[in-house]
Amino acid sequence: MSQVQVYSLFSEFDIQLFKAGKHFRLYEKLGSHPMEVNGVKGTYFAVWAPSAKQVSVIGDFNYWIEGEHLLNVRWDESGIWEGFIPEVGHGSVYKYRIHSNNNDQKTEKADPFAKRCEHPPNTASVVWNLNKKWKDSAWMKKRKKHNALDAPYSVYEVHLGSWKKKTEENRSLSYLELAEDLVKYVKEMKFTHIEFMPIMEYPYDPSWGYQLTGYFAPTSRFGYPEEFMELVDVFHQNNIGVILDWVPSHFPEDAHGLGNFDGTHLYEHPDRKKGYHPDWKSLIFNYGRNEVRAFLISNALFWLDYYHVDGLRVDAVASMLYLDYSRDEGEWDPNQFGGNEYLEAIDFIKELNEEVYKNYPDVQTIAEESTSYSMVSKPTSIGGLGFGMKWMMGWMHDTLTYFSKDPVYRKHHQNDISFSLNYAFTENFMLPLSHDEVVYGKKSMLDKMPGDEWQKFANLRSLYGFMFTHPGTKLLFQGGEFGQYQEWNFQESLDWHLLEYKPHQGIQKWVTALNELYRKTEALYKNQFSHESFEWLSLDDHENSVLVYKRKYEESEIIVTCNFTPTPHDHYFIGSNQGGTLTEQLSSDDKKFWGTGNFSNEVTEFKKEEFQGKKFSTSIVLAPLACQIFELK
Incomplete structure (x- = not known):
């Protein structure tokens, strides 16, 4: 040799x-x-x-x-x-x-x-020489339109190992098999984007990919790097954007990984108060070290460059922002100004976003950030962190808490379901119903819902209707779209056999219909991060647990009613400051979604009769435990 x-x-x-x-x-x-x-x-x-x-x-x-x-x-x-x-x-x-x-x-x-x-x-x-002839030039030329903040942005979150398995072979689908099955499914469901939980190489399956050792390599579990490229390529050829979960917040201590790389704390911070994460028992990057920052930003750009991805969902941002994150007194040291902000990490995050958008202005970075840290999704030029969007964890928590209550008690918690609109436009929010909400005893989305079988499905349909008509972009984890009964288990396939049954078919059809409505209705996505797109028509009907609101953009207007109890209303009055005709577009109580089908509305007009301080009014039929969406002309 x-x-x-x-x-x-x-x-x-x-x-x-x-x-x-x-x-x-x-x-x-x-x-x-x-x-x-x-x-x-x-x-x-x-x-x-x-x-x-x-x-x-x-x-x-x-x-x-x-x-x-x-x-x-x-x-x-x-x-x-x-x-x-x-x-x-x-x-x-x-x-x-x-x-x-x-x-x-x-x-x-x-x-x-x-x-x-x-x-x-x-x-x-x-040693690998990446070699791929891309066929997604049409997508790449126009993706700025699809990835824009004023475009419909509905994300299907997937864990590749457990979405679907070859049961007879007891294995997950390969990248190339997913390029057939998963792409077809996401397209049929009419999601605009897919998000992969981390696909960078990781040693430990129960980490779900969040403990990375191969930052520049897609995991070999499902095939070769070029085969993952092919999966991205096929999504693009079908006009579906691809988002990757990215983890710059921590990395595992595995002997072959980045920790103690050259016999010293090369990538991790040498001070355990800054360099070790007690929750995840993993190491934290030294964000103040120039070469480490260059490593991480290079890694972000690599996936945008070599793999044509359309966005990065940045994991655990809150853990990077605060020196005292998940630490007790005495386990952290204040910064030079006496505060708890991790200044070097904040500088890194800003530089990361600046470089991403400078080089790839047609993608998005999305922060999983669970605190009230301000201006996460505002430009760095005005003091923000520079992300394109931020997960709306407050909406997720309040909404799931509200829906878990028996409808008889919801009248005492009306503020929980309407509170999100107090701050909905302070950031560019994405509404997440992610994998984190269906594990560790939290129950599946369907099983969180109270009541008998019919009520569980009606509640879930109503929840999704509220989500898709609430301002902000959307994210739904695999299985939620057809009412998976069991909690998510990363070792097992989703229960696809449930789609033999009409209630689950109904949920799936409802999510597809919502995606379709979201895509074609400008009122739901234009100005989706601006207060100009939203107007309350009724938020304080505590007794009936009903919300009524308008979404609007120029000539496009819809009115949404959410009845969060099983009690229907034959003549429910709503007021408006303008006249017009209401035509029911969608109802979660429609028979094709496994609703009753007994409470649909004829076309109705607003009359010049004052109601609750509004100049015009009309009455409609409210279906039980239903979200109903009307076009206003």
């Missing part, structure tokens, strides 16, 4: 950017790169390990023997070790054997920039 040859992909300018934390395409330089040098085929390797005194590439090409292929350290104090190894190519399996200056420690690490990883439980990296 030939020895390592001196070679570099780095210019002096690259190194200056790297040291300054401003090199955001590091995946083009660090890692393994199959290539030809002076007519010889091989692979260039580069790894950042500033505390190493020796770095070997070990792999299936040298019997995993340390010292056979020693990398050369750069002279510029960048801490980068590099070199070209002839005859090593695409598909070769390898790790870095790092001999540290720190107490003579030796670590054996997967490549932080590997574009493919071995199938778990194996932990090595694989």
Whole structure:
């Protein structure tokens, strides 16, 4: 075997950017790169390990023997070790054997920039030359329209391992199988986007992918990197956007991962008060270290660049913003101003969003942020964090709490269901009914609902109607769209057999109808983050547990009624400050959705008769436990 040859992909300018934390395409330089040098085929390797005194590439090409292929350290104090190894190519399996200056420690690490990883439980990296001919040019040219803040944005959240399984083979679907089954399903359901729970390589299945070790590699569980590219490509060819869950907040302590990388705290903060997450028993990135910031921002841009993804949902943002997150007194130290904000992490988040939108103005970043931190989805130029959207956790919590109550008690909690409109326009909110709400004893969406079987399904349909007509974008986790009865179990397939039964078919048809209405009704998505799109017509009918509101945009107007009790009303009066004709567009009580079908409305006109301070009024039929949507002309 030939020895390592001196070679570099780095210019002096690259190194200056790297040291300054401003090199955001590091995946083009660090890692393994199959290539030809002076007519010889091989692979260039580069790894950042500033505390190493020796770095070997070990792999299936040298019997995993340390010292056979020693990398050369750069002279510029960048801490980068590099070199070209002839005859090593695409598909070769390898790790870095790092001999540290720190107490003579030796670590054996997967490549932080590997574009493919071995199938778990194996932990090595694989030399990989990504090669894909994309067919999504039509989508890429027009996706700015589909990903815009004033476009319909309805997201189906999926855990790839458990969405559907080949039961006879006891395995999950592959990327290519998903490119057939999942794409077809999402298109039929009329969702505009899909969101994958983390697909970057992770060692431990019960982490659901939130403990990453291969930041630049889609998990090998379901196929090759190009096959995941194909899945994204097919979604795009069907006009469906793709969002990835992304985890820059913490990473696991697995021996082959980023922790203690070169025998020192290289990627994680050395102070355990900042560098260790007690909830997840994982390490926290050192956001104040330039090279670490460059690693993370490069990673975000990599998925937008190589994989054409349309957005990043950033996990656990709250845990990054606060030094005292999930810590008791004495377990954290205040910042330089005496506060609890993690200033370096906040700076990182702002820079991340600035770089994403500067390079890819036609995508979105979405924050999973559960506190009242202000201006999360406002531009950094006016002091915001720069995200495109923020999950509306308050709406989710209040709404699910309200719907879990027996309808007889809901009149005492009217404020819980209407309160979200007090702050709905302070951020660009996404309404999430995510995987977190259907695990650990929280029950499935259907099983959260009170009452007998009919009431459970009616309540769930009513909840979804309220969600889809409430201001903000939408997210629904797999199984919720057809009334999965069991809690989500990452080891098992969804219970697709339930769709043999009409109640579950009804839920599925209702979600499809809501998606369709949302897509075609400008009043529901234009100005969806502005108070101008919403008007209360009745929010204080506590006794009947009814809400009535208007969604509007220019000539497009709808009126929504939500009756949250099983009591129908034959002549329910509603007022309006303008006249017009009401035509019922959708009712969750329609027979095709497994409702009663007994309480539909004829076309009705607002008459110039004052009601509750409004100049015009009319009466309509309110169905039991139903959301009804009317077009106003």
